[in-house]
Amino acid sequence: MRPLSDGSRLPLRSTHGKLMAEAVGQQAYQLLITGDTVSHANAARLNMQSRAIADALVKRDVRPLIAALGAGSDAADVAKQESELLSSRLERFGAFQSIDVIGTTAGPEGGLRTTVRLNFAKGGATNLYTWGRDGFIVDVGARPFTPTELVPAEGGKLRTFDARSGGGARLRFVDGHGTAITRTDTILLTRQP
Numbered sequence: 001m002r003p004l005s006d007g008s009r010l011p012l013r014s015t016h017g018k019l020m021a022e023a024v025g026q027q028a029y030q031l032l033i034t035g036d037t038v039s040h041a042n043a044a045r046l047n048m049q050s051r052a053i054a055d056a057l058v059k060r061d062v063r064p065l066i067a068a069l070g071a072g073s074d075a076a077d078v079a080k081q082e083s084e085l086l087s088s089r090l091e092r093f094g095a096f097q098s099i100d101v102i103g104t105t106a107g108p109e110g111g112l113r114t115t116v117r118l119n120f121a122k123g124g125a126t127n128l129y130t131w132g133r134d135g136f137i138v139d140v141g142a143r144p145f146t147p148t149e150l151v152p153a154e155g156g157k158l159r160t161f162d163a164r165s166g167g168g169a170r171l172r173f174v175d176g177h178g179t180a181i182t183r184t185d186t187i188l189l190t191r192q193p
Contacts, residue, residue: 004028004031005027008031010023010024010031010180026047030105032148040112043104050104057127058086068137094122096118096120099117101114101117124145126145150171155172
């Protein structure tokens with residue numbers, strides 16, 4: 001048994017009688033989505049680039065996003081859209097607090113998608129950056145943050161399921177220890193006193 005080696009976290013909480021997981025970090029996110037911790041070779045780089053974009057956007061600086069969109073993007077239009085989105089989020093969720101790069105997984109049509117959560121005083125939202133094979137962003141999305149529900153499975157285990165990847169995590173909790181069972185390993189998730 002080994003812990004997640006990149007410092008990822010998989011906090012769990014009970015909400016309305018459901019057990020929910022909120023991955024923070026590449027290996028934890030990859031585990032929830034695919035059931036394994038092996039990531040694409042470009043995941044770490046795209047996570048860092050996406051964080052730089054999000055850090056700039058909360059300061060109303062669209063230059064890193066414009067650069068990642070590549071040629072053909074209308075800087076004024078992008079600036080207007082991003083300013084309106086941030087203003088709307090601040091109105092709904094209160095003061096901005098922090099950013100968590102959730103992780104990068106396989107996206108549509110062979111690209112990669114990075115999910116970044118923006119945390120506000122009264123909630124969170126995610127920015128989704130879909131990266132094309134050429135290294136530029138081909139799609140930008142935004143949605144409210146939604147944790148992943150863990151559902152009961154055989155033998156007292158819990159599972160997640162991701163409709164996009166068809167994968168999901170298998171988790172087990174015994175005597176205060178949480179573990180994830182991947183194709184090649186058993187990973188220690190939590191240790192409670």
